[in-house]
Amino acid sequence: MLDIKFIRENPDIVKTTIKNRNLKLDINEVLDLDTERRKILVEVESLKAERNAISKKGKPDKAIIDKMKVLSQKVDDLDNKVEGIDKKIGNLLLYIPNIPHNSIPIGSLENNKEVKTWGNIKKFDFKPKTHMEIGEDLDILDFPRSSKISGSGFCLFKGLGALLERALINFMLDLHTTQHGYKEIFPPFLVNRASMTGTGQLPKLEEDMYKLKDDDLFLIPTAEVPVTNIHRDEVLDESELPKYYTAYTACFRREAGSYGKDTKGLMRVHQFDKVELVKFVKPETSFDELEKLLGNAEAVLQKLGLPYRVVMLSTGDMSFAASKCYDIEAWAPGIEKNLEVSSCSNFTDFQARRTNIKYRTKDKKLEYVHTLNGSGVAMARTVVCILENYQQEDGSVIIPEALRPYMGGREKITKE
């Protein structure tokens, strides 16, 4: 969320932001409430000062107690008013988006800017199969049975398919920890309400989350949630920054409201594996750190030899917490689609304010850190791309060289 002081002092910037993001939102209500709140604060605080002064003198006589009763009643009333206003302001602030960086295009979906492509789209001498067909033919993906076990939108990996999944997890974690300087984290997959609110999934997106009602716990939709919350309500020292974390977790998404869209195979499933990258950095470095983060995610696809493009999202297409965001889309020749396998964002201090993560500067001041995260990368769709890009006419799938050490030296997936 934004600082109310910033909104108070820069209403025009905020209004322009809302317009550029194609949102309909009136910040005048917040500004009016803020003015009213400060007016009441002046009044109630002076009453409290009076009460404290009397209280300090020790046991009062009857007349003074009567006066204090009246005074306390007034304080109560005004306190309730302030509390009510605070709640309203808090709610409204949750819907005011982050300020986009001035390097990104203004507009919506069609204004997204392709900033890079890598690799060559492979030409096939035969009609390439979809990953569903490949998975079934090789008996490594089993959708009928995952439906029996759990319902639609799940996947059962078998044999070398399961090994491929495990190999990808290990390959990515090793790459990020040994080559890119990230610390490996294995967090809880269930988190409490405070954590979900901190990273912004709640209260807006509660419908999209799997929830354990009896315990008020949520299944994480991404490792971003537990990993960012590692430092919630903490003050880091400047010398500790930047902090780089990488974590494998399963991710759980209800995908409510996306019925009928990309529902086939592994493109949009309720549970998928992902290796996530999370950074806590000093404000002045965060946009450089975003470029590095993007490079770390790209490295995964390059080593796997999967062609992709990088898209800089426009103001209208970016999540409201992000100031700048790149999507990486890998090509899947079977289903003939670009699949989003990573999204790398700089949230500036938007998330840090919400999660209350600060750092102490050399001259002992407290500042909010900047947080970033990106997928490095999301597994299910990457499996789609590997199967479809590396398929052979005989039905087998060549294993990318980078993964072979993780698959017992195997070079090919064939029917066992």
Next chain:
RNA sequence: GGAGAGGUCGCAUAGUGGUCGAGUGCGUCGGUUUGCUAAACCGAUAUACGGUUGAAAAGCUGUAUCCAGGGUUCAAAUCCCUGCCUCUCCGCCA
């Protein structure tokens, strides 16, 4: 799951209703002293939200915060209730 103990400033501790403007020790920072170091001594030592002065840096000032949320009271760190977390023991368990 059962029984008990506990949660106060960076850490450790004191604090059974008003004089708590939260004491003390340690740590940290600044200073004095000193050939240097140590010791000793002196001083400082939070955050948030307001108000106000100022061009700004910063200052002055008020309020809140003793795990969290409710309650009692003219007045709560202190009394009551609920929740969360930690520790000890018992039970169950991969």
